[in-house]
Amino acid sequence: MDAFKRNLEKLAELAIRVGLNLEKGQEVIATAPIEAVDFVRLLSQKAYEHGASLFTVLYSDNVISRQRLSLAPEEGLDRAPGWLYEGMAKAFREGAARLAVSGNDPKALEGLPPERIGRAQQAQSRAYKPALDAITEFVTNWTIVPFAHPGWARAVFPGLPEEEAVRRLWEAIFQATRADQEDPIAAWEAHNRALHEKVAYLNARRFHALHFKGPGTDLVVGLAEGHLWQGGATPTKKGLLCNPNLPTEEVFTAPHRERVEGVVRASRPLALGGTLVEGIFARFERGFAVEVRAEKGEEVLRRLLDTDEGARRLGEVALVPADNPIAKTGLVFFDTLFDENAASHIAFGQAYQENLEGRPSGEAFRKRGGNESLVHVDWMIGSEEMDVDGLYEDGTRVPLMRRGRWVV
Ligand code: ZN
Ligand code: ZN
DSSP: OOHHHHHHHHHHHIIIIIIIIIOOOOEEEEEEGGGGGHHHHHHHHHHTTOSSSSSEEEEEHHHHHHHHHSSSSSGGGOOHHHHEEEEEEEOOOTTTTEEEOOOTTTTTTTSSSSHHHHHHHHHHHHHHHHHHHHHHHTTEEEEEEEOHHHHHHHOTTTTTHHHHHHHHHHHHHHHHHTTTTSSSHHHHHHHHHHHHHHHHHHHHHHOOOEEEEETEEEEEEEOOOBBOEESEEEETTSSSSSSSSSSSOEEEEOOOEEEEEEEEESSEEEETTTTEEEEEEEEEEEEEEEEEEEOOOOOHHHHHHHHHGGSSEEEEEEESSSSHHHHHHTTSSSSSSHHHGSSEEEEOOOOOOGTTTTTOOHHHHTTTTTTOOOEEEEEEOOOTOOOOEEEOSSOEEEEEEEEEEEEE
């Protein structure tokens, strides 16, 4: 077997054993772009080898998405398959694992009318809510594993022939997910230990806020009351440890929905539903983004922010050192799973219950400062020019990062 095939096998193995930590007899519900069919078959083989009882896959198809967005009647764009997402939510609550194969053409929807894309996305977010809730509540084990989609490869390596671009992207994926290491499972155990140490440090300090300072950024992000830092392997409600993201480099927590002040500039482009949003700038007052601009793709971003009130508030703040394996590839991936893990980031929209002590819901969640929204969109603000301090309530500060690197 050549090195490429071996690494692909190791990645599939990682997704099932470390990402999902699949239990014997468990069902798996996979979602994937149709181009990933060979990789999905490898994943299903590994899943069955590790005791899966039933592997169900739902494929998405960019060609059909484009047909709909250009041909469907205006009112038709308000529809979404709610029945499907309710069924998925039911399956997750009854114990099915969720395996998402990510990687798509960031230009899949290029040239289509942004207001039609935005309208369809809003309906989609609304219908997907039951499934998203089950996922964010960790009622079951889930993971996202990357696939080198040809359209994605073209975006990352615009100068190369497609076949070579795909090969290079797989290599970057193997590097970022540690699938190219001798024993990736052991490498992930060590990586998880390091992330859990940072989490323990931050949770012991109980900072009131974080202060980000860099070019174009001077932002104070208040942290929710009883916030909890998380990172790496995460326990489900039933106590099973899964790794939701392959790769992952972040430690993250819940901001306070009403205590974010200042200005912030994106350090990397954001791929949003097939459109690239570049040069995001936001100004926050009392937690609300009163001003948001982007140099490119502003219309799609604006649509997303119009989803609901919580879409203009923060639901996540994450610290990622600038010297990690993803950043070291030197690539811009045009994909949130990679780019968010290459840099410190914040997210507009829904906060995670797991980031608040006791995982409160409803009124208790809001009272502690947890943000609610139908959307959750990470965007990258960290770089080798970013300093981060932890702030106590009395104003005392502790340096956490200098020039993008941990100093604790
Ligand atoms: Zn994150
Ligand atoms: Zn996020």
